Amino acid sequence: MTSLASNPTSYSLEDFHGSRSRMRKERIVRAVLFTAASTSIVISVAIVASLIGEAWTFVSQVELAALWTDGWFPRRGMYDVKTLVSGSLIVTVIAMAVAGPLGLGAAVYLSEYAPATVRKVVKPALEILAGIPSVVLGFFALTFLSPVIVQRLNDEATQFNIAAAGIGVGILTIPLVASISEDAMRSVPMALREASYGLGARKITTTIRVVIPAAVSGLVAAFIVAVSRAIGETMVVFIAAGATGGSLFSTDIFRPGQTMTAAMASQAAGTDQVRGAGLTFQSLFFVGMLLFLVTLVLNVLASRFVRRVRQAY
Amino acid sequence: MALTTPASLGGGIAAEQVRRQLTGNRSDVSGKAFQAILIAALATSIVILGVLVYDVAQTGSGTLTGRLGDFLQGSLRSQAEASGILQGLRGTFFIGVFTVVVAFPVGIASAIYLEEYARSTRLTRFIDVSIRNLAGVPSVVYGILGLAIFVKALGSFTGPDAQGRSVISAGLTLAILVLPIVIITSAEALRAVPAELREAAYGVGATTWEVTKHHVIPYAAPGILTGTVLALARALGEAAPLILVGAVTGFLSGGTGMSLDSLDERFTAMPIVITTWAGRPGADWEQATAAAIVVLLAVVLLANAIAILLRNRYEKKRG
Numbered sequence: 001m002t003s004l005a006s007n008p009t010s011y012s013l014e015d016f017h018g019s020r021s022r023m024r025k026e027r028i029v030r031a032v033l034f035t036a037a038s039t040s041i042v043i044s045v046a047i048v049a050s051l052i053g054e055a056w057t058f059v060s061q062v063e064l065a066a067l068w069t070d071g072w073f074p075r076r077g078m079y080d081v082k083t084l085v086s087g088s089l090i091v092t093v094i095a096m097a098v099a100g101p102l103g104l105g106a107a108v109y110l111s112e113y114a115p116a117t118v119r120k121v122v123k124p125a126l127e128i129l130a131g132i133p134s135v136v137l138g139f140f141a142l143t144f145l146s147p148v149i150v151q152r153l154n155d156e157a158t159q160f161n162i163a164a165a166g167i168g169v170g171i172l173t174i175p176l177v178a179s180i181s182e183d184a185m186r187s188v189p190m191a192l193r194e195a196s197y198g199l200g201a202r203k204i205t206t207t208i209r210v211v212i213p214a215a216v217s218g219l220v221a222a223f224i225v226a227v228s229r230a231i232g233e234t235m236v237v238f239i240a241a242g243a244t245g246g247s248l249f250s251t252d253i254f255r256p257g258q259t260m261t262a263a264m265a266s267q268a269a270g271t272d273q274v275r276g277a278g279l280t281f282q283s284l285f286f287v288g289m290l291l292f293l294v295t296l297v298l299n300v301l302a303s304r305f306v307r308r309v310r311q312a313y
Numbered sequence: 314m315a316l317t318t319p320a321s322l323g324g325g326i327a328a329e330q331v332r333r334q335l336t337g338n339r340s341d342v343s344g345k346a347f348q349a350i351l352i353a354a355l356a357t358s359i360v361i362l363g364v365l366v367y368d369v370a371q372t373g374s375g376t377l378t379g380r381l382g383d384f385l386q387g388s389l390r391s392q393a394e395a396s397g398i399l400q401g402l403r404g405t406f407f408i409g410v411f412t413v414v415v416a417f418p419v420g421i422a423s424a425i426y427l428e429e430y431a432r433s434t435r436l437t438r439f440i441d442v443s444i445r446n447l448a449g450v451p452s453v454v455y456g457i458l459g460l461a462i463f464v465k466a467l468g469s470f471t472g473p474d475a476q477g478r479s480v481i482s483a484g485l486t487l488a489i490l491v492l493p494i495v496i497i498t499s500a501e502a503l504r505a506v507p508a509e510l511r512e513a514a515y516g517v518g519a520t521t522w523e524v525t526k527h528h529v530i531p532y533a534a535p536g537i538l539t540g541t542v543l544a545l546a547r548a549l550g551e552a553a554p555l556i557l558v559g560a561v562t563g564f565l566s567g568g569t570g571m572s573l574d575s576l577d578e579r580f581t582a583m584p585i586v587i588t589t590w591a592g593r594p595g596a597d598w599e600q601a602t603a604a605a606i607v608v609l610l611a612v613v614l615l616a617n618a619i620a621i622l623l624r625n626r627y628e629k630k631r632g
Contacts, residue, residue, distance in 0.1 A: 022520060029522040030430055036422035037431070037440055040496070043489055044443040047454065050461030105354025113348055122355060124621045129362045131543070131617035133550025135584045136606050139591045140365050143372070143599060171365075174358050204344040225449070232451025234553035235584070239591050261453045261553070268456070268557040288457040292450065299449035 051292060054285035062279055072258055073246035074267055074280045083249045084287065087162070088231050088259040090251065091241075094166025095173055095230040100223065102170075103177025107222075110178070111185040112207050130175035138239030141168030146240065150254065157254035160242025166253070168236040173226040180225060184218020185211055221305035228298035232291065234261035260291045369610070373603030384604060389564050389586070393597035396590075398605050400565055404480055404582035405549055405609075411484025412491055412548040417541050420495025424537075427496070428503040429525050448493035456557025459486030464558055472577040478559030480580040486554050491544040498540020502533040535627040542620035546613045552584030560585040583609045 062079060072083040106126065110119055146164035151157045188211050196206040212219070242256035250257060258266075267284050376384055387397015423444075431437040463485050468477025471485075506529050514524040530537075556562065561581045587609065590602040 018518065018520070026520045026522050030426075033422050033426035033430060036419045037426040037437075039419055040423065040440055040444045040447060040493070043458075043492070044447060046462060047447075047450065047458050050458050051454070054461070102354045102358050105351045106358050109348075109351035109355050113351060120625075122359065124618075124625070125359055125362060127621050128614055128617055129358065131546055131550075131613060132362075132365070133552070133584055133609060133613055135550070135552045135587045135591070136365070136369070136610060139587060139602055139606060140368065142591060143603075144364070144368050171361055174361075178358070202341055202344050204341070204347045207347075228449055232453065234451070234453045235588065238553075238556075239588060261451060264453050264456075265553055265556045268460070268559075269562050285457060285461075288454050292454050295449055295451055295454075296446060299446060302449075303445060 047292070051285055051289045054282045055289040058279050058282035058286040061282075071246060071248035072263055074263075074283045075246070077279070078246070079279075079283050079286075080249055081290075083247055084258055084260045084263050085290075086249070086251060087241075087247070087257045088261070090162055090253060090257070091166045091169055091233075091237060091259050092227055092230040094163060094253065095170035095233075096223070096227060098167050098170025099173040099177050099226055099230075103174045103222070103226070104181055104219070106174070106178045107181035107185060108207060108212070111182045112203070112211060126175045126178055129171075130179070132172075134172060134233060134235040135239065137168045137172050138165075138236040140171075141165055141236055141240035154254045158242070158256060160240065160256045161254050162241050162257040163253040165237045165241040165257075168240055169230050169233045172233060172236060173229050176229055177222050177226045180222035181215075181219050184215040184222065187218070188214045217305040217308040221302045224298050224302040224305065228295045228302065231259075231298070232261060232295050234265050237262040238265045260287050263287055264291075366610070369603045369606050371603075372600055373605075373607045376600050376604035377607060384601075385608075389581070391564070393590075393593070393595070393601045396601055398583065398586055398608060400581050401583040401586035401605065402608075403571065404483070404560070404580040404585070405612075407480045407576065407580075408484050408487050408582060409545060409549055411481075411488050412545055413541075415485065415488035416492045416495050416544065416548075420492050420544075421499050421537060421541075423492075423496045424499035424503055425525060425530075428500050429521060429529060444493050444496050448497060451553075452490060452551055453553040453557065455486055455490040456554035458489065459483070459554055459558040472579075475577060475579045476559075478579055479577045481576050482558045483555050483560060483580060483582065486558055487548040487551055490551065490554060491548045494544040494547060495541055498543065499533075499537045502536025502540060503529060505536060506532045535623055539620045539624040542616050542623075546616040546620070549616070550584055550609065550613050552582075552588055555582055555585050556588075562589045 066077055066079050067081050069078045069080045071078055072080050106122075110122065114122065141164045142160070145167050146157070146159055146161060149167070150161055150163045151159075153163075157163065192210055192214055193206055196210045201210070237259045238261070241258070241262060247256065247258035247263075264284055264287050267280065383395075384397050385402070386399050387395065388400055390396040427437065427441065431440075459482055463471050463482035464477035467482075471477050471481040472479030510528050510532060511524050514528050519527070559579075561579050562585060565579060565581050583605065587602055587605050590598050590605065
């Protein structure tokens with residue numbers, strides 16, 4: 001294509017590609033990397049496919065009356081969805097009551113107030129808190145939060161209770177709330193703060209009326225991600241809320257209870273004995289599907305909000 | 314906030330005088346209170362961490378100092394005083410191996426493709442969205458995936474004698490669980506590589522793979538390493554998917570083999586041991602559970618701390 005007239009030999013584009021073996025290597029590497037990248041799609045499809053089959057069997061065969069009874073006892077054919085959904089909601093509300101103020105407060109301090117030296121020590125500490133496995137928090141909720149905090153608030157609280165589990169889940173989500181909120185506030189341009197100070201505003205006024213409103217989409221995103229995480233958290237509730245066999249519908253936070261996730265875990269922990277008994281096994285996939293859809297919607301919402309922050313600044 | 318004063322007036326004192334004059338000597342009560350609340354929120358979070366570690370270490374110290382050797386080398390028993398965590402350690406070790414062998418290469422390769430090769434087509438955007446969604450899927454749902462695919466569909470391959478409920482199924486499930494974390498953190502590390510580095514290499518005629526291999530990956534290596542270590546720590550501490558793929562929650566005979574032949578037998582892992590013991594009544598079991606937690610925390614938090622230090626060090630170096 002590109003022939004150079006002054007030169008006796010003419011060149012084509014091919015000559016600039018380098019040796020053929022180099023080109024071949026490049027193509028092979030590219031193909032391998034692409035295959036690796038596409039596994040994510042395969043996994044997504046596999047998750048949906050593995051949920052949908054059995055979940056559909058459950059939905060099409062279950063009697064509708066069994067979905068709205070007194071409690072969640074899959075081994076006795078009682079699949080009261082509202083028990084699990086309300087359990088998940090209650091745990092999430094308690095968790096957010098703990099993680100919301102603590103995480104947001106920590107984030108505001110780290111982003112707006114903390115001296116560099118404090119940040120340098122505290123941020124890694126929060127990240128370590130984020131790395132604590134959920135089984136550890138489950139044990140902590142059962143052996144510390146329940147007797148030391150919850151049972152002191154209410155004498156009649158049982159050892160296994162929803163309140164302790166909720167607080168445990170909340171502790172687990174503090175670092176998540178703190179780190180996403182802090183990122184959101186730090187991405188607010190300095191110019192906004194300087195303009196506020198220039199008008200004579202105090203630090204508290206600048207923080208509350210300028211920085212936080214400017215970062216609000218990020219803060220909402222942090223909250224939604226934390227809610228999604230709290231709904232999906234399994235082990236804290238499984239260990240600390242008891243009710244492994246099943247649970248009557250109840251909204252009492254000082255008694256044992258069940259969430260969608262814990263119900264799945266406790267059911268699977270016993271699939272050895274009951275496999276094939278009615279729709280017990282299928283109900284696991286039905287709850288999984290429900291959980292998957294709820295968290296999917298929340299995550300899509302959160303990423304919308306995050307994108308809004310990025311577009312603004 | 315800061316008022317600049319001529320240096321001749323003498324630093325701090327002058328600044329303080331100016332501040333007083335401007336504020337009319339009033340002190341900012343609500344501002345101070347607000348700051349105190351924020352500090353309290355942060356301090357509470359850190360104190361909780363401290364209490365947690367202290368409480369667990371305190372409860373577990375008896376077992377750990379009294380019979381550490383027995384505890385690490387013993388098997389699951391019906392008596393707390395005789396129980397050990399060897400089977401749990403073995404399961405957790407193999408899960409770590411699967412994560413390193415499966416999730417790391419695939420995750421890093423995936424990140425390289427998305428950052429260095431992919432143009433913004435509909436397909437790559439779809440891949441990107443699916444990775445982000447996978448990162449938010451609850452771990453127990455990955456357990457369902459493992460149950461449906463590795464245990465049921467591929468059971469004859471992953472564990473013919475254990476009906477698929479083997480450490481192979483568990484390892485693959487957790488490798489898939491942490492894959493999005495590996496991809497996202499590696500992609501971030503690759504994105505932080507300056508474009509000049511790539512342009513210089515392309516300028517002398519390197520192919521994309523040569524640029525990536527010789528310049529981009531070495532530069533991004535610390536960041537990638539940090540992400541992979543965090544992912545590994547996550548895999549080691551995860552319990553919910555293991556329950557679904559059929560980790561043994563009661564008693565397990567065997568389950569200590571370290572050979573590759575033993576990979577298709579039934580298994581348990583540290584988080585599962587902790588879960589099971591936590592559910593048993595009595596102070597003995599509580600102490601044993603706490604001791605097991607200390608061992609797991611030591612491994613997981615050490616990995617986390619290394620990753621965080623590594624990242625902070627390189628962040629500082631490169632400004």
